[in-house]
Amino acid sequence: MTQPASTLHPEIFERLSGAAQDQSRVSGLTHGFYRYPARFSPKFAATAIEQLSEPGDLVLDPYMGGGTVIVEAAARGRLAVGNDINSLSTFLAKAKTTRLTVAEIEAVTYWALEVVPGLNYRASSAQSLDALASEKTKNLSLPRGRFIKKVLATALASIDELPSVNAAEFVRCAVLNVSQWALDGRKTHTSVEEFRRKLSKTTIEMIQGIKEFSSTVSQHKRLPKIILSNGNANAIDLLPIFAKQGRRAKLIVTSPPYPGVHVLYHRWQVDGRRETPAPYWITQRTDGQGSSYYCFGDRRSHESGAYFDTAFETLRSIRRVIADDGLMVQLIAFSNPKKQLPRYLEVMQLAGFSESLQLEARIWREVPNRKWHAHARGVTNSAREVLLVHTPA
Numbered sequence: 001m002t003q004p005a006s007t008l009h010p011e012i013f014e015r016l017s018g019a020a021q022d023q024s025r026v027s028g029l030t031h032g033f034y035r036y037p038a039r040f041s042p043k044f045a046a047t048a049i050e051q052l053s054e055p056g057d058l059v060l061d062p063y064m065g066g067g068t069v070i071v072e073a074a075a076r077g078r079l080a081v082g083n084d085i086n087s088l089s090t091f092l093a094k095a096k097t098t099r100l101t102v103a104e105i106e107a108v109t110y111w112a113l114e115v116v117p118g119l120n121y122r123a124s125s126a127q128s129l130d131a132l133a134s135e136k137t138k139n140l141s142l143p144r145g146r147f148i149k150k151v152l153a154t155a156l157a158s159i160d161e162l163p164s165v166n167a168a169e170f171v172r173c174a175v176l177n178v179s180q181w182a183l184d185g186r187k188t189h190t191s192v193e194e195f196r197r198k199l200s201k202t203t204i205e206m207i208q209g210i211k212e213f214s215s216t217v218s219q220h221k222r223l224p225k226i227i228l229s230n231g232n233a234n235a236i237d238l239l240p241i242f243a244k245q246g247r248r249a250k251l252i253v254t255s256p257p258y259p260g261v262h263v264l265y266h267r268w269q270v271d272g273r274r275e276t277p278a279p280y281w282i283t284q285r286t287d288g289q290g291s292s293y294y295c296f297g298d299r300r301s302h303e304s305g306a307y308f309d310t311a312f313e314t315l316r317s318i319r320r321v322i323a324d325d326g327l328m329v330q331l332i333a334f335s336n337p338k339k340q341l342p343r344y345l346e347v348m349q350l351a352g353f354s355e356s357l358q359l360e361a362r363i364w365r366e367v368p369n370r371k372w373h374a375h376a377r378g379v380t381n382s383a384r385e386v387l388l389v390h391t392p393a
């Protein structure tokens with residue numbers, strides 16, 4: 001292997017590439033709150049943050065997805081700044097990093113152990129029945145969703161009883177987690193009894209997760225700050241989120257949408273491949289967008305350049321908020337690396353970045369059986385992911 005260029009010490013490079021190969025089950029802190037598609041290995045995010053930044057440094061993820069980098073940056077005492085165009089992403093990053101008071105934990109525990117076992121789909125309130133009729137629950141009347149949809153509506157109505165917004169959002173995230181388990185890509189029915197049992201158990205596990213996160217962040221002399229974009233924030237304009245910071249990002253750890261790879265970030269698939277926007281119904285966030293909105297363009301337009309145009313726009317905006325001595329670390333998958341990697345690197349260069357690692361030192365990993373679709377001949381259910389490290393040019 002060729003020596004990495006001077007910006008990365010060989011030992012750091014070794015650690016980073018080792019972590020990039022990590023295939024272990026995602027666990028620890030609040031990482032289990034949701035299975036965000038194409039999420040990072042927390043170990044990779046943690047290693048990059050530890051090796052390439054100091055406590056108090058500003059760490060940014062401009063396409064934060066499930067918020068893996070935000071959780072790990074805050075846990076390591078960094079100022080964590082997160083942005084994403086998907087409102088579901090902001091919901092998740094917030095739920096995963098909002099500490100609960102003792103009273104809130106008691107209320108959530110009571111809900112998990114006393115309210116959930118009594119959830120009954122015959123008791124649907126007027127409000128929940130209203131939701132059942134709307135677009136928000138599209139395709140949930142299909143055989144595998146039918147019962148769950150009703151019990152879910154009663155679970156959501158019961159959230160109103162919780163004493164605070166933070167407790168309610170936490171429980172909403174638990175309902176989201178278990179609904180994903182019960183519906184997304186599931187080949188068998190989930191009974192109402194199974195759903196209730198899983199919801200109680202998951203909520204209690206999530207309480208342990210948020211407690212672990214809280215005790216980790218409180219070990220720092222100063223509580224780490226977390227700044228998240230609101231709702232649907234396009235990385236094309238990152239200045240508003242930086243406006244009050246008075247400084248730029250020392251480290252960016254991120255994973256953009258992938259060229260030629262179609263990932264369903266915003267919907268679940270029920271009964272085969274029928275898509276449901278249920279995640280937005282459950283989290284009370286806005287969707288209303290097609291999948292191309294979250295993937296830098298239509299799945300068929302990747303070849304024609306729409307992907308690279310949007311990538312360029314966002315990278316140029318990222319360039320404006322990175323410190324002169326900052327580093328940008330990315331993990332990115334390609335359906336057709338031979339064609340797409342050179343083009344992506346060209347776009348990085350045009351946006352004002354230069355690559356820190358020499359060509360031969362690049363670290364690739366196969367990503368098998370991920371739930372995404374690659375649009376290149378002969379590539380079906382796997383893609384290759386590469387580690388890229390850049391500095392401002």
Ligand SMILES: C[S@@+](CC[C@H](N)C(=O)[O-])C[C@H]1O[C@@H](n2cnc3c(N)ncnc32)[C@H](O)[C@@H]1O
Nearest residue numbers: 039040063065066068084085086234235255294
């Ligand atoms: C590969 S995922 C990131 C996964 C993340 N690393 C994690 O651990 O969960 C890419 C993310 O980019 C977001 N995205 C797509 N277009 C964007 C844009 N123009 N601005 C900001 N985020 C965008 C998607 O919504 C998606 O969440």
